[in-house]
């Protein structure tokens with residue numbers, strides 16, 4: 001793979017825009033595709049994305065388009081739409097017949113209908129195109145404002161991971177290379193589910209001790225399932241795993257945490273989901289995490305509880321009673 005000079009970003013939401021700005025700051029030629037024409041014209045004409053990044057005006061003159069073919073033949077593509085749209089967008093990309101560079105998966109989720117990770121979907125929809133993953137503790141708003149951030153960029157080959165790191169590095173954005181494509185995806189998907197649980201604990205005012213306990217036991221789940229699926233332990237304790245878990249389990253800036261906060265305040269998941277609102281990827285990943293737990297014979301009680309809160313409107317008080325009444329066990333492994 002040669003040097004990465006041009007970057008196509010697919011997705012005109014908060015994270016797509018923040019990553020397009022990141023690539024521009026790193027000196028790349030960037031074009032961002034958004035399906036919403038108003039987003040395209042706001043970015044082009046006003047250097048703003050007021051719907052998804054309110055209050056931010058960019059210094060960078062970003063190029064935006066509503067034509068997918070205009071981003072498809074870039075040296076590398078960042079795919080930054082919600083996880084459940086991945087297959088459809090990849091099929092549209094394939095139809096352009098132009099894709100050649102690696103596709104960097106930036107969504108944090110698992111396909112609900114199949115339980116497949118996003119790199120598996122890429123291999124099915126665009127066989128022969130190199131997959132990569134960008135993940136880690138990074139709020140779009142922070143990144144768009146140029147606050148310092150570090151992330152993991154994983155690919156099957158170290159050369160590709162390093163080329164992508166070089167292509168996106170800037171004084172405020174520091175990527176670390178990894179060859180654990182699977183591990184980098186698992187952390188990002190599961191931390192969203194666990195952040196919903198932490199938000200619920202805070203919304204119900206159960207205290208900082210409960211929040212810390214849930215974060216640590218949540219990490220135990222993420223780690224057990226990740227290892228069983230074949231991830232490397234170092235990835236799960238790194239930026240894309242523990243790093244992102246800590247961020248999203250502790251900040252109401254996280255949409256997943258905020259979704260959980262509302263559950264803790266007494267709203268039912270069905271009410272929140274039917275009201276629309278901001279994307280909370282964990283609401284889509286919770287049930288899939290439970291299915292993966294069964295498949296790999298790993299206990300995931302917090303994910304199970306979140307799945308019940310989402311699918312069955314289990315209340316926070318009933319959720320707490322269920323979790324606290326579980327049989328006593330060793331903290332890790334066997335006693």
Ligand SMILES: NC(=O)C1=CN([C@@H]2O[C@H](COP(=O)(O)OP(=O)(O)OC[C@H]3O[C@@H](n4cnc5c(N)ncnc54)[C@H](O)[C@@H]3O)[C@@H](O)[C@H]2O)C=CC1
Nearest residue numbers: 012013014015016035052081082083085107108139140279
């Ligand atoms: N916002 C953040 O701080 C971060 C988000 N992410 C991940 O990035 C992914 C995207 O998140 P955001 O950009 O924040 O979401 P967002 O809600 O801000 O934007 C989603 C974008 O996807 C577009 N979109 C939705 N369905 C589409 C479809 N079928 N076809 C084409 N475009 C479609 C929307 O029009 C919108 O532009 C998620 O998986 C999220 O977990 C990852 C790191 C940070």
Ligand SMILES: O=C(CO)COP(=O)(O)O
Nearest residue numbers: 136137138139254255256
């Ligand atoms: O992934 C994120 C930060 O790393 C963003 O989290 P939310 O999707 O919960 O806002």
